[in-house]
Amino acid sequence: MCLAIPALVKSIDGSEAEVEIGGVSRRASLMLTPEARVGDYVLLHTGYAINVVNQEEAEETLRLLEEMARGAVDEEEA
Amino acid sequence: MKFVDEFRRSELAQGLIRSIQQHSTKRARLMEFCGGHTVAIMKHGIRQLLPATIEMLSGPGCPVCVTDNADIDKAIALARIPGVILPTFGDMIRVPGSRSSLQEVKADGTDVRIVYSTLDALQIARENPSKSVIFLGIGFETTAPTVAASVLQAEQEGMRNYYVISLHKLCPPVIKALLDSGEVKVSGLICPGHVSAIVGSKSWEFIARDYGIPCVVSGFEPLDILQCVYMLVLQIEQAESKVEIAYRRGVGPEGNQRALELMYRVFEPCSARWRGMGLVPDSGLRLSKAYQCFDAELAFEFDPGPAFEPKGCICGEVLRAVKTPRDCKLFGTVCTPASPVGPCMVSSEGSCAAYYIYGAAGE
Numbered sequence: 001m002c003l004a005i006p007a008l009v010k011s012i013d014g015s016e017a018e019v020e021i022g023g024v025s026r027r028a029s030l031m032l033t034p035e036a037r038v039g040d041y042v043l044l045h046t047g048y049a050i051n052v053v054n055q056e057e058a059e060e061t062l063r064l065l066e067e068m069a070r071g072a073v074d075e076e077e078a
Numbered sequence: 079m080k081f082v083d084e085f086r087r088s089e090l091a092q093g094l095i096r097s098i099q100q101h102s103t104k105r106a107r108l109m110e111f112c113g114g115h116t117v118a119i120m121k122h123g124i125r126q127l128l129p130a131t132i133e134m135l136s137g138p139g140c141p142v143c144v145t146d147n148a149d150i151d152k153a154i155a156l157a158r159i160p161g162v163i164l165p166t167f168g169d170m171i172r173v174p175g176s177r178s179s180l181q182e183v184k185a186d187g188t189d190v191r192i193v194y195s196t197l198d199a200l201q202i203a204r205e206n207p208s209k210s211v212i213f214l215g216i217g218f219e220t221t222a223p224t225v226a227a228s229v230l231q232a233e234q235e236g237m238r239n240y241y242v243i244s245l246h247k248l249c250p251p252v253i254k255a256l257l258d259s260g261e262v263k264v265s266g267l268i269c270p271g272h273v274s275a276i277v278g279s280k281s282w283e284f285i286a287r288d289y290g291i292p293c294v295v296s297g298f299e300p301l302d303i304l305q306c307v308y309m310l311v312l313q314i315e316q317a318e319s320k321v322e323i324a325y326r327r328g329v330g331p332e333g334n335q336r337a338l339e340l341m342y343r344v345f346e347p348c349s350a351r352w353r354g355m356g357l358v359p360d361s362g363l364r365l366s367k368a369y370q371c372f373d374a375e376l377a378f379e380f381d382p383g384p385a386f387e388p389k390g391c392i393c394g395e396v397l398r399a400v401k402t403p404r405d406c407k408l409f410g411t412v413c414t415p416a417s418p419v420g421p422c423m424v425s426s427e428g429s430c431a432a433y434y435i436y437g438a439a440g441e
Contacts, residue, residue, distance in 0.1 A: 001141045001169070001427060002114055002220040002272040003298075004328075006081040029197060031227045032337040041081055043275060043328055046167070047195025048224040051275045051334055053081055058327035062084060065301060069093025 004045035006053055009038050019044060081327065085299035094304035095127050102131045102311045107263060109399060111253060112270035113140030113427030114298055120436035122300040128307065135262070136432075138252060138355065138397040139270055141217045141245075142169045142425035146351040148385035149245050150175035153214045155380040156243060157188050162378075163206060165191040165199040166214035169425045172418065176385045180214075196228035203232070203240040212241045212374040220272040222246040222363055223337035226344035229365070229372050241374035244364050247350055249273050250281050251361035257289050262399045266310035268303070269295040271325050276341075278333025279323050286319040297325035344369050353421065354394030393420035396429050403430040403437075410434060 007019035007028065017036065019028045021044065030036050033049040042049035110116055116136045119125060125134050138144050154175055157164035164180070171180040171190055184190040189209075193199050196213060203211035215225040225242060232240040249270060256262060269282050274295045282293040292313035296306035306324035313319060323329050343366070350362025365373040387394075390408050395401040403409050403422065413419040415431050422428035 001167070001217055001425070002112060002139075002270060004220065004272045004275070008080075027197075029195075029224075029227065031231075032223055032334060032340065034336065043272065045220055045272060046224050047197045048227065050220060050223070050272065050337060051328055054327045054330075055079065058079060058081055058084070061305070061324075061326055062090075065090040065093065065305065068097055069090050071093070071097075 002045070004043040004050055006041045007044040007049070009036055009040050009042060012036070012038060017049070019049075082299065085297070085301040087301065090301055091304055094301065094308050098132075098304070098308050098311055099129050101308070101315055102129050104314055105131050105133070106265045106311065106314050107133045107135060108266040108268060108307060108310055109135040109137045109262070109264045110268040111137040111139040111249065112268075112273070113143065113425065113429070114272070115139075115268055115270070115296060115303065116429055117427045117432050118298050118300070118303055120432040122303075124300065124303055132307065132311070135264065135399045136396075136429045137399055138256065138352065139218070139249065140422070140425050140427050140429070141221070141247060142173055143393065143397060143421040143428045144247065144352045144354070145170070145173065145216055145245055145421065146353050146385070147176050147387060148351065148382065150179070151177070151382035151385050152375070152380070153243055154178060154180060154183055155382040156212055156374055156378060157183060157190050159210075159378055159380060161209055163189045163191060163202055163209050163211045164214055165193040165202055165211065167216065168192045170214060170216055172424045173421045174388065174419070176383065196224055200228055200231055200237075200240065203237055207239060210239050210241060212243060214243050214245070216245045218247055218249050218270070218273050219276045219341070222345060223276060223334075223341040226340045229344045229369055230340065232372065233369075240372065241377055242365065242372050243374045244345060244362075246345065246363040247352065248347065248361050248363065250277070250284070252352060252355060252358050253285065255355060255358045255361070256398065257285070257291070259398070264291055265314055266292045266294070268306050268310070269293050271295060271297045271302070271328060274325075274329045274333065276334050276337050278331050279321050279329055280331045281333070282321045286321050290319045292319045293321045295321075295323045295325050295329050297328055354397035388419050391420040393422045393430070396422050403433040406430070
């Protein structure tokens, strides 16, 4: 029910946007995220963008997990 | 980066699983509040990947499942009023009320429609000016702002035929009620990702502070959940209780202030009845005074009749995490996704449906 999926903002017209999810285009409301810009990923929930995805945080999380994966392997091999 | 496959990489999952195994020495009972997490955990087989020290419990975070029978009866009674079109989200129409479901009354000619969004419900209202369109609004803080947005849009367009039944529910008050009941002992809480996207991670601080329970907000991909479990394990091992975020790309401490502002402009907190939990103070949302003209319950006269629960169904106990779906005599025999008795088997994110579809034998 609280499912929200990342969607790429392709164009913006007032408080509406055209977004793309896995190659499929659809309309979305930006009423809850007026700060969204073309090129952003938003979390799309029932036709509304509920947040802008923070790309830097995503990269930082993955970097941390990559480090952990290497560390866990090193510890096991040690 | 598309923010999906990157968070499903198996070598990173293996790193997290090894780290969890290395650090987890104390017994831990972790509750995922959100039904979306229940499904993700079952679907990806995460329970089977965790060490024996960790026990996973499913909480009441499925809006369809926690909707009380009396409220479903109310929606059915409103849908049956001549000239009414009742749009709602998909899962809701199959949930049995006391005597029938919205799907059954639809088969009798009542105009019940499944919509993906309140934007679709508004469009139905525009296209049917002679009909009354009553949107059945269910969902937590993630969804309520989208319903608030539809009310504001209807107001702006001067629509006179758009109404809402507000069965929205708020998560922090029900988690408090669950913990206060003392029925369930939880050593760590997997906090809901998209509710937190709206309310902010700081909404869970009272749990860490007042109940001493570690809280970590999680996303819905397997790496998100494993990272969340890892962070909870570290807090438990170090005897800490604080609020952390394992889903920083989607959630911040403050949430979405704009969404909260719209939600509290249109709605105000009220007591709400939860299946399995009873009446929980300030855990629901009703239309605020300025927007009462959109409240279907005030605009129409209707008689839902007396409410009663299906015999033998233990959805209430499953929702309180005191029993699991496998404790139910009806599970998988009388009650299946094709012919559900209780709501936890109807909803795609109900515990019973998740156990039925993804559960390993005997688990």
